Every structure is written in structure tokens, then in C-alpha cells.
Amino acid sequence: MDSVLLPSLKMHYQDEYAFDKPSDPQDWRDEKRGLNVSFGSTERAYFRTEVPVKQASLSWDATGWKGERLNAQVLVWSPDTLEQVRFQLSELTGPGGKKIGAGQFGLNMVRYVLGNYPYGDKNAVCGNTPFQDGFLMPDRFEDFDRFDVPGNSIRPVWLTLDIPATATPGVYKGKITINSTKESKTLDVSIRVQNQLLPEATKWSYRLDLWQNPWTVAWLNKLKPWSEEHKMLLKKHLKLYADAGGKYITTYGVHSPWNDNSYMIEGGMIEWTKTRAxxxxxxxxxxxxxxxxxxxxxxxxxxxxxxAVPWGDRFRYKDQATGNYVYENWAPNSDVYSKNWNVFLTDFKKHLQQKGWLQKMFIGINESEMKHTLAAINVIKKHSADWKITYAGNWHKELDNLLDDYSFLYGNEPTAAELKQRAARGVYSTFYVCCNPAKPNNFVFSPPVEGRWISWYSAAFGYDGFLRWAYDAWPEDPSRDARFGSWPSGDCYMIYPGAVSCVRYEKMREGIADFEKIRIVREKASRSQDPQVKQLLKSFDEHLVVFTKEKEFDEAKITGDVDKGRELLEKLSDKL
Known part of the structure; x- marks a missing residue:
């Protein structure tokens, strides 16, 4: 990870509306007064002071599998101030009177946070972002009982529906009633449940790797690290990660591996001590x-x-004789590195075997210069053939046969043929985005559809999953201000304190669910002798190719590509 300049002084927050996207006052003068409601798209952002739609959509018609989560966005707006806006959800009634209870719905306000680039910016870069720039972006979820809406503004509300795994296939209908102190509006819901089952997220094949830093949870909540209170919060924190199909547990064998570039650095989870002897x-x-x-x-x-290769080759250990921490530089191609790491690996392997974790363990190396990467791999491989190594960085042919898990930076990837060769060897290949490229990405100013598009790209290119730094590397006040020094906002975290989800996280999860559905449908379709299924599968595979050729990331185009893919997937699901 690149180093970052962190602000040394606490941010002075201006009025929360100071960075609104400008809107045309005439739009609000022409708008109908009172309570206005509509379903909106989950693939785009709606800004606080814009009239969101010209023609309201009063019904939500969606199709999903048993066990799938469906998302919708409800927009509430008015030229007048609305008070005590409340939502009432009815149960859904389906075939033979079967029900999907109102408890399967989730409702969250979409809160606005400060980002440092305008929406959809194509020039976001690492390192040169003025920290003082600010733009309000809809992202963070917040539970609510009721809310007010100031005049000439909107409030997006994120609606989720978790279709029960036991639901009877068919069409389910219900209503959403939205009340203010003066008016009431009703929206219709119609959900078609297909006769296909999406497994629970912990059983998904997609290898999601969001790097975690548990010290941030203690820091932001002012808790003693690893206290019982801290561990209780971590359980909730990790459950949200598991619910998106998270597969990798991020641990740290060295203290502060990434050049002290976070508001709360990643502490070592293994204490190295040099005894008096x-x-x-x-x-x-x-x-x-x-x-x-x-x-x-x-x-x-x-x-x-x-x-295995920390920033600057810096390692910390405790000197038993003095009780002091000592920092030393052990270059991976040095004798001291080889000697000390061989001792550690011997002890660590024994510990992992005792815990039953050795087969799950990967030694991680990240974006390091080639000579040090190769030297570290050589030490690890010579120690034991049991060790597996993961690397995140650009594609390097010389690393291909050395890595059991390789994550490539989008745009610096192997060819499709090289990726297939890796798959044939039974090793893992994923890709990642970070503070670059500008598109596709998961920034707070990225069009939400990009988060979903990422996993369609994974499916099309043949990847096993997706990696990102980070899950929770929060800045000073992440619930209001997503800006993180000189990096694009949202680069460093995908969820909010308190294990709070957001638009970006749910769109990423939605894409991962699509990936799983694609995998299941393709497996079933490949065994089918039905000519219609074969033709639909051919059309679907031909369409997937467009995801490997995208260059411009025009929001409308990639939304259309995803929508067409979902339509073909829906047709295949009906035929199988």
C-alpha cells in the first residue's frame, strides 16, 4: 500500500449541506407540493437537492431465487418540509395463500457522507487529492423509526427483501404505505420467486477477501483492544463480512506492515520476543x-x-532483557532474515498443526519489489512444501508457478489463457481494485452499479473472486466524512462503525450473489439436453464477453450490460 498524508488536525465540519450538488431551482418550483414517493434504481446515486425523477414509479416488480436478497430504493421528496415520515410494510401473499412475512424486509435511510471527488469522476488518483474538497454522496445506512425531509430535498430509503430458502415458488404481492403528518402514499410490491435455491453466503464459492484491521474497532469505540467489549463488537463486525461471503481472515505476523499509513495501524497479532539467552x-x-x-x-x-515482506523490511520484537521494543530491518535476501524466519516458520507451523489450521493458512506478500518477493518466497518454500503463499500486485509471469493464491490489480492482469492455466493447476486467482483505477471501483462517488459489475467481470474473465484493502480502515469520523488523506474517499473502508452496511457494500454483495447464481446455472445448464437451454446458455456466454471488453465505464452502458445479463440468467433459471 502507498503511504498517505494524514491530516494532523481535527477536521472542522461545515454545515452538512454545504457541499450539495447544485440543482436547478426551477425543477423544485415545478414539482408537486406535499409528499412525493417513487421507487428508484439501486444502480445509481440520488443527490440530496435534486428532483430525483420526472415520472414516479409506484410499483416494484422483481424476480429472485429462494434464499436470495433483493434490493430496492424508495425515494421520498418534496418542495415542502415533510414531518415524521414513516414506512409500514405488509406481508407478501403468494400462491395458495403462502406468506413472506414483513420481518423479511429491511429498511434503512441512506445517509450522505463527504467524499473528495464528484460523482462518477474518471480522474480519481492516489496521492494528489486536495483534502479540503468535499461532495455529499449517498452511502451509509441508518436504521430509523421516522424521519423529516427538509423542503427542496430528498431522502433515499434502502429496502431489502430476504426471500426465505423455504419459500414456495410463485408470485407474492404486498404493499408499502408511507405516511407523513399530512399525507399517505402506497407503493405496490410484486416478487416472483423462482424454483432455484441460492445457498447461504457462508457456502458461496466466491473468494471475497476484504482486509480487516480489528484495532480500528477498538480505537473508534474507545475500547481497550481485545477486551470483552471489543470482542463483542468484533463478532458483529465479522458477521457482516461473513454475510457477504467473506472467506479470508486477515491476520498480522508483524507489527504495522504498511508504513504506518492508517489512522489506527495494524498491530502485530504474534508477539516476537528475544529472550535473555x-x-x-x-x-x-x-x-x-x-x-x-x-x-x-x-x-x-x-x-x-x-x-513476509513488511514496508521497509521493518520488523519489531520485544527484548526480554530490557522490556523495550526493538525495530530492525531484515531484508528478505539477507542471512538474518532467513535465519529468523526459519525459526518463526518452524514454531508457527507447529502451532497451526495443533490448532488444525495449517491447510487454511496463506503467507501474504503485497506489492513488493520483485527481488525481495522472490527472496521471501524462496525462504518460505525451502522451509516446507506445506506453506501456501498469496500475493497481491501486478501480473508477473515469474511469480505464476510460485503462488497458490494470486490477486491481480485490475488492468495489470494475465491473459485469459494464462488464467485458465492457473485454474487447471488448482490454484486461486482473484483481482482487486484500490485507489486506482478510477473505474471500476467502490468509492463513495462511484456509481453503485460498478460494485455489482465487478463480480460480473469476475465471472466473465474466470476469476475465483475479489480482493480489497480495506474492510474497515476508517478515517477520523467515517460516519460523516469518508475522506482519507490523499486517497479517493471510500477506498479504505467498505462498511461503517457498528457493523453498519451501505450502498457500496450491498451492491458488491449483490454482484457476488449474481456470481453464485451464474455458477449454479451454468453447471445445471451444461448437463441439460434441452435445446432451448443450450441456446440460452450460448447467448448468456456470448453476452458475458462484453464484461471483459469494457473501457469507458459509461454508467448507462454498464447498467444495461448487467441488466441484460440478469435477464438471460432469469430465463435460464426458469428453464432449469
Whole structure:
């Protein structure tokens, strides 16, 4: 990860409406007074002071699998101030009087946070962003009982429906009633449940790797790290990750591996101590605690230990004789590195075997120069053939056969043929985005559809999943201000404190669910002898190719590509 300039002084927050996108006053003068409501698209953002739609859509018609989560966005707006806006959800009634209870719905206000680029910006870069620039972007979810809407503004509300895995296939209908102190409006809901089952998220094949930093949870909540209160919050925090299909547990074998570039640095989970006699001792208490918490939450497929090559080759250990921490630089191609890491790897392997975790473990290396990467891999491979290595960075042919798990930066990837060769060897390949490229990405100013598009690209190109730094590397006040020094806003975190989801996270999850549906449908269709199924599968595979050729990331075009893919997937699902 690149270093970042962090602001040294606490931000002075201006009025929360100071950075609104300008709107045309005539639009509001022409708008009908009183309570206005409509369904909107979940693929785009709606800004606080714009009239959101010209023609209201009063019905939500959607199709989904048993076990799938469907998302909708309800817009509430008015030229007048609206008071005490409340939502009332009815149960859905389906075939033979079967019900989907109102408890399967979720409702959240979409709160606006400050970002440092305008919506859809194509020039976002690492390192040169003026921190003082600010634009309000709709992203963070907030539970509510009721809310007010100031005049000449809107409030987006995010609606989720978790279709029960036991639901009877068919069409279910219900209503949403929206009340203010003076008016009431009704929206219609019609959901068609297909006779296909989406497994629960912890059983998805997609390898989602969002790097976690549990110290941020303690820091932002002013808790003692690894106290019982901290661990209770971590359980909720990790459950949200598992609910999106998170597979990798992020752990740290060294202290502050990334050049101290976070508001709260990643602490070492394994304490290295040099005894008075000059021997090494290793304390795995924090490592074990975090891994066990993650596995209890359902994140249990892989553990990554960062890192064999820390920033500046800097390693920290405790000197038993003085009680002081000592920092030393051990270059991976040095004798001291080889000697010390061989001792550590021997002890660590024994510990992992005792815990039953060795087969899940990956030693992580990230964006390091080639000579140090190769030297570290050589030390690890020579120590034991049991070690698996993961690397995040550009595609390098010389690393291909050395890595069990390789995540490529989007735009610096192998060819499709090279990726197939990796798949044939039974190793994992994913891709990632970070503070670049500008598109596609998961920034707070990225069109939401990009978060969904990412997993369609994974399916089209043949990847096993997606990686991102980070899940929770929060800035000073993330619930209001997503700006993080000189990086594009939202680059460093995908969820909010308190295990609060957001538009970006739900769109990413939606794309992952699409990936799983694609996998299941293609497996079933490949076994079918039905000519219609074969033709639909051919059309679907031909359409997937467009996701590998995208260059401009025009919002309307990629939305159309996703919509067409979903339509073909829906038709295939009906035929199987």
C-alpha cells in the first residue's frame, strides 16, 4: 500500500449541506407540493437537492431465487418540509395463500457522507487529492423509526427483501404505505420467486477477501483492544463480512506492515520476543483469539498472515532483557532474515498443526519489489512444501508457478489463457481494485452499479473472486466524512462503525450473489439436453464477453450490460 498524508488536525465540519450538488431551482418550483414517493434504481446515486425523477414509479416488480436478497430504493421528496415520515410494510401473499412475512424486509435511510471527488469522476488518483474538497454522496445506512425531509430535498430509503430458502415458488404481492403528518402514499410490491435455491453466503464459492484491521474497532469505540467489549463488537463486525461471503481472515505476523499509513495501524497479532539467552519466543494469543472469532462468525475458508515482506523490511520484537521494543530491518535476501524466519516458520507451523489450521493458512506478500518477493518466497518454500503463499500486485509471469493464491490489480492482469492455466493447476486467482483505477471501483462517488459489475467481470474473465484493502480502515469520523488523506474517499473502508452496511457494500454483495447464481446455472445448464437451454446458455456466454471488453465505464452502458445479463440468467433459471 502507498503511504498517505494524514491530516494532523481535527477536521472542522461545515454545515452538512454545504457541499450539495447544485440543482436547478426551477425543477423544485415545478414539482408537486406535499409528499412525493417513487421507487428508484439501486444502480445509481440520488443527490440530496435534486428532483430525483420526472415520472414516479409506484410499483416494484422483481424476480429472485429462494434464499436470495433483493434490493430496492424508495425515494421520498418534496418542495415542502415533510414531518415524521414513516414506512409500514405488509406481508407478501403468494400462491395458495403462502406468506413472506414483513420481518423479511429491511429498511434503512441512506445517509450522505463527504467524499473528495464528484460523482462518477474518471480522474480519481492516489496521492494528489486536495483534502479540503468535499461532495455529499449517498452511502451509509441508518436504521430509523421516522424521519423529516427538509423542503427542496430528498431522502433515499434502502429496502431489502430476504426471500426465505423455504419459500414456495410463485408470485407474492404486498404493499408499502408511507405516511407523513399530512399525507399517505402506497407503493405496490410484486416478487416472483423462482424454483432455484441460492445457498447461504457462508457456502458461496466466491473468494471475497476484504482486509480487516480489528484495532480500528477498538480505537473508534474507545475500547481497550481485545477486551470483552471489543470482542463483542468484533463478532458483529465479522458477521457482516461473513454475510457477504467473506472467506479470508486477515491476520498480522508483524507489527504495522504498511508504513504506518492508517489512522489506527495494524498491530502485530504474534508477539516476537528475544529472550535473555538470544532465543526466540512467540505468543499467539491475539492471533488465536481473532481467528476463532472470525471462524465462529462464518469466515473460515482461509487465513492470511501479513506479511513476509513488511514496508521497509521493518520488523519489531520485544527484548526480554530490557522490556523495550526493538525495530530492525531484515531484508528478505539477507542471512538474518532467513535465519529468523526459519525459526518463526518452524514454531508457527507447529502451532497451526495443533490448532488444525495449517491447510487454511496463506503467507501474504503485497506489492513488493520483485527481488525481495522472490527472496521471501524462496525462504518460505525451502522451509516446507506445506506453506501456501498469496500475493497481491501486478501480473508477473515469474511469480505464476510460485503462488497458490494470486490477486491481480485490475488492468495489470494475465491473459485469459494464462488464467485458465492457473485454474487447471488448482490454484486461486482473484483481482482487486484500490485507489486506482478510477473505474471500476467502490468509492463513495462511484456509481453503485460498478460494485455489482465487478463480480460480473469476475465471472466473465474466470476469476475465483475479489480482493480489497480495506474492510474497515476508517478515517477520523467515517460516519460523516469518508475522506482519507490523499486517497479517493471510500477506498479504505467498505462498511461503517457498528457493523453498519451501505450502498457500496450491498451492491458488491449483490454482484457476488449474481456470481453464485451464474455458477449454479451454468453447471445445471451444461448437463441439460434441452435445446432451448443450450441456446440460452450460448447467448448468456456470448453476452458475458462484453464484461471483459469494457473501457469507458459509461454508467448507462454498464447498467444495461448487467441488466441484460440478469435477464438471460432469469430465463435460464426458469428453464432449469
Amino acid at each position: 538470544g532465543a526466540w519466543q512467540f505468543d499467539y494469543t491475539i492471533f488465536d483469539t481473532y481467528v476463532e472469532l472470525a471462524m465462529e462468525a462464518g469466515v473460515d475458508k482461509a487465513i492470511t498472515l501479513y506479511t
